[in-house]
Amino acid sequence: MQYLQKNDRQIYNLIQKEEKRQYSEVRLIPSENYTSKAVMEASGSVLTNKYSEGYAGKRYYQGQVYIDEIEILAKTRAEELFKVSHANVQPYSGSPANLACYMALLEPGDKIMGMTLTSGGHLTHGASVSAIGKLFEIVPYTVSEKTGLLDFDELEKIAIKEKPKLIIAGYTAYPRKVSFSKFKAIAKKVGAYLHADIAHISGLIVSGEHPSPSPHADTIMTTTHKSLRGPRGAMIMCNSKLAQDIDRAVFPGLQGGPHDNTTAAIAVALKEALGSDFRKYGKQVVRNAQALAEGLQEIGLKLSTGGTDTHLILADVTPLGLIGKQAAVALEKAGLIVNANTIPFDKRSPFSPSGIRLGTPAITTLGMKEKEMKEIVKFIKEVFDHVDNDRKLKQVRKEVEEFMASYR
Numbered sequence: 001m002q003y004l005q006k007n008d009r010q011i012y013n014l015i016q017k018e019e020k021r022q023y024s025e026v027r028l029i030p031s032e033n034y035t036s037k038a039v040m041e042a043s044g045s046v047l048t049n050k051y052s053e054g055y056a057g058k059r060y061y062q063g064q065v066y067i068d069e070i071e072i073l074a075k076t077r078a079e080e081l082f083k084v085s086h087a088n089v090q091p092y093s094g095s096p097a098n099l100a101c102y103m104a105l106l107e108p109g110d111k112i113m114g115m116t117l118t119s120g121g122h123l124t125h126g127a128s129v130s131a132i133g134k135l136f137e138i139v140p141y142t143v144s145e146k147t148g149l150l151d152f153d154e155l156e157k158i159a160i161k162e163k164p165k166l167i168i169a170g171y172t173a174y175p176r177k178v179s180f181s182k183f184k185a186i187a188k189k190v191g192a193y194l195h196a197d198i199a200h201i202s203g204l205i206v207s208g209e210h211p212s213p214s215p216h217a218d219t220i221m222t223t224t225h226k227s228l229r230g231p232r233g234a235m236i237m238c239n240s241k242l243a244q245d246i247d248r249a250v251f252p253g254l255q256g257g258p259h260d261n262t263t264a265a266i267a268v269a270l271k272e273a274l275g276s277d278f279r280k281y282g283k284q285v286v287r288n289a290q291a292l293a294e295g296l297q298e299i300g301l302k303l304s305t306g307g308t309d310t311h312l313i314l315a316d317v318t319p320l321g322l323i324g325k326q327a328a329v330a331l332e333k334a335g336l337i338v339n340a341n342t343i344p345f346d347k348r349s350p351f352s353p354s355g356i357r358l359g360t361p362a363i364t365t366l367g368m369k370e371k372e373m374k375e376i377v378k379f380i381k382e383v384f385d386h387v388d389n390d391r392k393l394k395q396v397r398k399e400v401e402e403f404m405a406s407y408r
Ligand code: DSN
Pocket: 031, 094, 122, 172, 199
């Protein structure tokens, strides 16, 4: 980054520090990852200089000869990887991509049935503070209070009573496999569209670790930067019948020019995900999450649903006499990065919830395995035994940095 170093020393220095942070702390936020250098090269390329409103072969600007080829590569790789007949790779990120799906399929005021934010839904699944909550009528659902699992009998009852036009399956804090076929059966019964938000699990789906929504869902949305390990962006996938509606909802419905540098980086990430190593990666992500979950349970955390079969763990820290934010802040002081999170039926507020959310996509990319999960649990225990002891937390941070030194 010699030009940046010369032209803007402040930003250069901050990026250097952030890079150092990313490789000296244990990054356990389940929606984060490390992209390859190839993805970053595409993302930081001259493609950022181009405008290309429209789609390949039908653009509003000239000079698209290479851009069209790049977008077609990204699109066809997505279609091959997810076994779908149409992919739109232009959405800027997950929130506008979800909105584009709703705009393509619904009219403002229509009913959307989505998981509540506090039980693991996303803002764009109907939270009142989101534009979605203002534009559509929201029928919320949650998980079983007893098991923390999706309760399909209850979901069916709600759907029959409320007759939503669209049902959303897919979450930001649900640690178990989602049965898209069961969702489809309910959607079919009430004449609703099924929208699958696979932002968190798309990397697990393509590596065969989670069932795919592709035969069941009408629309599928994924971000590209989580377990899929690409640049920050999103994609929408659907059958050919809905392709035109989806494309129009993205452009010109919600967006102007696509970010061509991101499109190219998505294409690179998809090529990586098509390779056989990615299957091994997905398998190890889940193994690591399960090993971590087991260890966390042993040190007294109460896990939502009692464990995980994905990349993600949702843990109630109150049995240890802690609260989520306090736990997350103490962990950060020791170089372990998680996020405070509500647990289903949380008695505390979303800003000061009872739980923490952890995941293994990033640390698995670095090459960590079950053995390292044991080390991480030991660090976490040390932190939780000394949350108010800054001197001790500093000492744990030193040990964490030594542990991370071999993953640079
Ligand atoms: N903000 C993302 C997450 O952390 O899960 C969801 O979009």
